Amino acid sequence: MxxxxxxxxxxxxxxxxxxxxxxxxxxxxxxxxxxxxxxxxxxxxxxxxxxxxxxxxxxxxxxxxxxxxxxxxxxxxxxxxxxxxxxxxxxxxxxxxxxxxxxxxxxxxxxxAARVGARFLIPGDAEWPAGLDQLGWHAPLGLWVRGRLDALAGGSRSIALVGARAATGYGEHVAGEASAGLSDRGFVVVSGGAYGIDGMAHRAALASDGTTVAFLAGGIDRFYPMGHESLLTRIASSNGAVLSEVPCGTAPTKWRFLERNRLIAAASDATVVLEAGLRSGSINTAGHASALGRPLGAVPGPVTSPASAGCHRLFREYDAVCVVDAAQMAELVVGSAPPTLDGLGTGWAGVAETPDGLRVLDELSTRTPRELGEIVQRSGVVSSRVMSVLGELEADGVVVRREGRWLRRRTA
Incomplete structure (x- = not known):
């Protein structure tokens, strides 16, 4: 070359x-x-x-x-x-x-890639999942896609449902009910195509005529795991999509699985862990969601069940929200939406009407306070303008400052 x-x-x-x-x-x-x-x-x-x-x-x-x-x-x-x-x-x-x-x-x-009918998306394409851009220097260079190109584009609302491969009957039941309920509410169900919770989430979405997306750790020319080749083919040939950032011919490895998890978290509006052991890879996905300031939910299980120990850890260490059904999972996304103009002062309306104001607000989390430099980097707005916008938002009670960091208030 x-x-x-x-x-x-x-x-x-x-x-x-x-x-x-x-x-x-x-x-x-x-x-x-x-x-x-x-x-x-x-x-x-x-x-x-x-x-x-x-x-x-x-x-x-x-x-x-x-x-x-x-x-x-x-x-x-x-x-x-x-x-x-x-x-x-x-x-x-x-x-x-x-x-x-x-x-x-x-x-x-x-x-x-051409033989299997794959397409290659890059940042700036209309079909590109905008949430991936928040990964900054660690964002994918591009995405290889089989199936519906715009499954995660535009105004699509999405929730990642992830969990243990060695799922229990309880975990799979909750995953199936949650995925079907979210599909009925118009959410795209995102997961990793693995056995257990992932597979159940994908199958339930397909059964509900919903849209589901699977992120793989290897090339999309050869679906992995092999036992899910039929399931992943159904996803790609229906209203969903199978995606990967690695080229065709690339084998899935432990490192690539861990890196794949950041895409699941970044491409979704919220992440829910339905069942996970203490060392489950789903904890890694939850960590990415938390670091990005995305809403994080977890489903409780029996305190005696090792399969739910990871979920309980998320409540203690990651401030995950306890969710038990599709309605509560949907609230994670609805509650994380930027505040509307209703009930907020005219000062807020003025900020909201500016592109800079919207970009700054988009990069503020309701869970993770962020420093000025990080907000500048994420939003792409100059620091002087960011400070001006933050001052107006703070005066209107939309954001709060804690020890030099900024946090967006939760809204009803």
Whole structure:
């Protein structure tokens, strides 16, 4: 592989089939191709690479790596663009990425994606799940999709239902009832396609003619687990979608499962853990949801059941909300919506009518106080304007300041 432009020219026809809409111009394929290449070179959630992409853009970053740059050159280029990188981080990154520069591997991967009818979404596409952008430098470079492209786009309300693979009859019953009830209320049910709670959540949503989305830890050319190949095929061929950030041909590993969990949490408006042991991977998903300031719920179980010990831990350590049915789970999302203008002062209406005001409010959590710098980074609004907006919101009682951090008040 030499340059992204060269790859696009060589594989233009194939790359066009992988996009949601045909590309009229070669330039439209440069960014998608660059993100595909970077996905081959890196592991999910690589923050050093994410920082380079934020500074240089995906095309320049990919060309820099394909040119087998030195760590020093990487540091200088990224630093000059406004994102300082430590020399050790750059050195480690180059050692990770360079051995994966393999055009034959890239060609096989996109060829396999085309054979299974996959499409590739990137940030900025109309179908892109906007919640993923909150992951910042750790956001996915792109998403490979089989099924409905816009399942998580636009105004779709979604709730992640996750839990133990070795679920009990109690856990599966609650999961089935919750998924069906949420589907009936118009929610997209998000999960990980695994055995146990995940599988029951997907099946119940399908049985209710709802929309369900499965995030996988491996490539979507070969569904995993194999025992759920039929279920995942049904999801992709119905009103749902199967997604992954890793290229086709990538095997699921423990690390990729853990990184996959951040996508489930970020792509959903709320996360509910229905049954989980103390060391369950669902606790990891819950941790991501909490870190993102998303509503987190958990279903209680018998205190004598090891399968519910993780849920009880979430109540004590993560301030999870106790939920027992679909109605209470739906309230997690309804309660987390930005306050309406009703009953709030005219000062609030003025802030709400500005794009900056909405962007600042969107990045405030009702659960996790955030520092000014974090709000600036998340919202993309300059610090002086953020302070002005926060001052107005505080005067109207919409936000509170605690020890230099900001928290959005809960609303009825």
């Amino acid at each position: 030499n340059t992204i432009l060269g790859l696009v020219i060589e594989h233009r026809e194939l790359l066009t089939t992988l996009r949601p809409r045909p590309a009229a111009d070669v330039r439209e394929l440069l960014e998608p191709a660059a993100r595909m290449v970077l996905g081959v070179l890196s592991e999910p959630g690589d923050g050093v690479l994410g920082r380079a992409v934020a500074a240089l853009g995906p095309v320049a970053t990919a060309d820099l790596l394909l040119g087998r740059c030195s760590p020093r050159e990487f540091v200088e280029r990224v630093g000059d663009a406004g994102e300082p990188v430590e020399s050790k981080d750059a050195d480690d990154g180059i050692k990770r990425w360079t051995p994966r520069i393999d055009e034959a591997l890239f060609t096989r991967s996109i060829g396999q």
